[in-house]
Amino acid sequence: MKIAYRIITPILAVGAVLMGFFLKLFYFAIGTADESLSSIVQLVGALGVKTNYEFSAYELITLLLGMEPAKEGSKSFAELAAPVMPHIISFIVFFVLTLLMFLAVGAIAAATDKRNVVMGMCGGGLVLCFICIIIAKLAFDKVLGGELSLTDLMGVFSENVGMQLLAAVVTITSATLSAGFYAVFGMYILVIFWTVLTNMLIKTPIQVQKKHRRKKPMKNLSAIIHR
Numbered sequence: 211m212k213i214a215y216r217i218i219t220p221i222l223a224v225g226a227v228l229m230g231f232f233l234k235l236f237y238f239a240i241g242t243a244d245e246s247l248s249s250i251v252q253l254v255g256a257l258g259v260k261t262n263y264e265f266s267a268y269e270l271i272t273l274l275l276g277m278e279p280a281k282e283g284s285k286s287f288a289e290l291a292a293p294v295m296p297h298i299i300s301f302i303v304f305f306v307l308t309l310l311m312f313l314a315v316g317a318i319a320a321a322t323d324k325r326n327v328v329m330g331m332c333g334g335g336l337v338l339c340f341i342c343i344i345i346a347k348l349a350f351d352k353v354l355g356g357e358l359s360l361t362d363l364m365g366v367f368s369e370n371v372g373m374q375l376l377a378a379v380v381t382i383t384s385a386t387l388s389a390g391f392y393a394v395f396g397m398y399i400l401v402i403f404w405t406v407l408t409n410m411l412i413k414t415p416i417q418v419q420k421k422h423r424r425k426k427p428m429k430n431l432s433a434i435i436h437r
Contacts, residue, residue, distance in 0.1 A: 223316030
């Protein structure tokens, strides 16, 4: 069981890091609460204009490292996201720490038998996840409060006229953490349960009870012959 733990736990850790980096991390939806404008939103959506957006950690870092706006003369993403930039940077820092913690969990599990240390580190990883949730909530409140210009943000991603029309009549109606974050969160919990189960099996291994049947004594060969 110890060997299985040393093999499976690092695999779970590396898988969690990859999911956290490449799966979608943020989800945004745009729309309107005004019924008179809902038909415009539906029309523009029917023309192929997206109303739902998701970003992975990889895509977000790419944007922050200098993605040029689609429309010449427009501001960059970093400039447009200035009201929430401290939150974005804080989230990235703590989320990277969360992923690094998982790599450390995998290394400790593979190199030692200190499973209690692994559980403690997973607990620390969950604390980092909760900090990320708080930071994201603060950022989402500003986004939903209209502190970002949706029209200018659309210019970063597309020059589509329909996109610009849509931006003029809608707002961001939903902003949440997405699958990538909750995959990392869930994997921490999974590793904790896996560690507890491993400790239980090592302390009290499952043993298969063998039933011994009493063999019948062999009859004396000479007695059989005399019969």
